[in-house]
Amino acid sequence: MTKILNVENLEKSYDSGSKKLTILKDINFSVEAKETFAIVGPSGSGKTTLLGLCAGLDQPDSGVVELCGVQLNGLTEDERALLRNKKVGFIFQDFQLLPTLTALENVAVPLELQGDKHASKRALELLEKVGLKDRTHHYPSQLSGGEQQRVALARAFSNRPEILIADEPTGNLDADTGEKVVKLLFDLNKEEGTTLVIVTHDIELAQKTGHILKLKGGQIIENTKTAL
Template sequence: MAKILNVSHLAKHYTSGTKELTVLDDITFDIEEGETFAIVGPSGSGKTTLLGLCAGLDRADSGSVALCGIDLSTLNEDERAALRNREVGFIFQNFQLLPTLTALENVIVPLELQGIKNPGKSGMDLLDKVGLADRSHHYPSQLSGGEQQRVALARAFSSNPSILFADEPTGNLDEETGERVVQLLFELNQEANTTLVIVSHDLELAQRNQRILRLRGGKIIANESTVHL
């Protein structure tokens, strides 16, 4: 299988007052196309920082990230944004829906950015898959947290991304709602055969992936396969 993400000797530091804080230290791993991959660790272990670097939302201080075969350090801001728009989907803990757009309009934003004509039908199909076709004209403020995250799921898959980054996708949901969202996430992912990278502190959710990368204090302490019977 081809590698969709190659991370090599990645490091990230922040300056706090007179102190330099190491957030990530010598991180190396890769992910194959179609793989489901979890990044876990306690708060402050560098999980979200690592996800941002892998997706090209931020730049590393040293080391390299190659996404879909392209070294992100060779791209400027606009080129990285274009690559994300083409290849990457996102799901965030706080949903990040646009409040002035309806559920359907939120779902089709990535398609419109790609210049796809008449994206409404595929947007409605996706809302139907997440059980929200009847809520397509509702605004985020009219939806529950679980419904907003299901809209975010539909949006993430709307442009058929090669890789999808999910940052604590159930972090703001109760257990039952979170389970529904996770089930939909894996169903949609299997159907689309997207590479899935989930950042979570939930070990149960992590175990549902094919591989788990464990971080502590900005370092990798394990990179292991999970056994699915």
């Protein structure tokens, strides 16, 4: 299988006063194309830092990250941003929709930035798939939390990413709404043939994936494929 994300000997620390605080140590794992993969661990285990390094939002002290066949080490910030725009989709806990744009415009933005003339058509199709066909011209402030996350979901898939990274996608939603969003996420992911990486502290959500990586104190304590 093709590795879409490969991490080798990753280390990251920060200066905290006169001390050096180690956030991640000796991290090694890979994610195969079209795999569903969960990174789990308690708060402070290094999940968010690892996510930033895997997406090229930050750089490690040492080690290698290869994303979509490209080694991130040595790329400029602009080159890493370009790779993300073309190959990676993101879903965040706090939705991160642009408040001055409608649902349709929010979903179309990544495509418009790439000069896609069919951006609105693709955005409309995706909003229909997540059940928001009648909310296309509503602004984020006019949508519930669950609806906003469904818009974010549609946006994440808009540019047909090779890998989608979901950071605590149900963190701001009630259990029932969260369950519906997760079902949509997995259904869309399967339909689009995307690789899905979910960062979560929710073990039930993690168990819906085919591979679980557990972090504790900045180190991997478990790396197992599930019996899906």
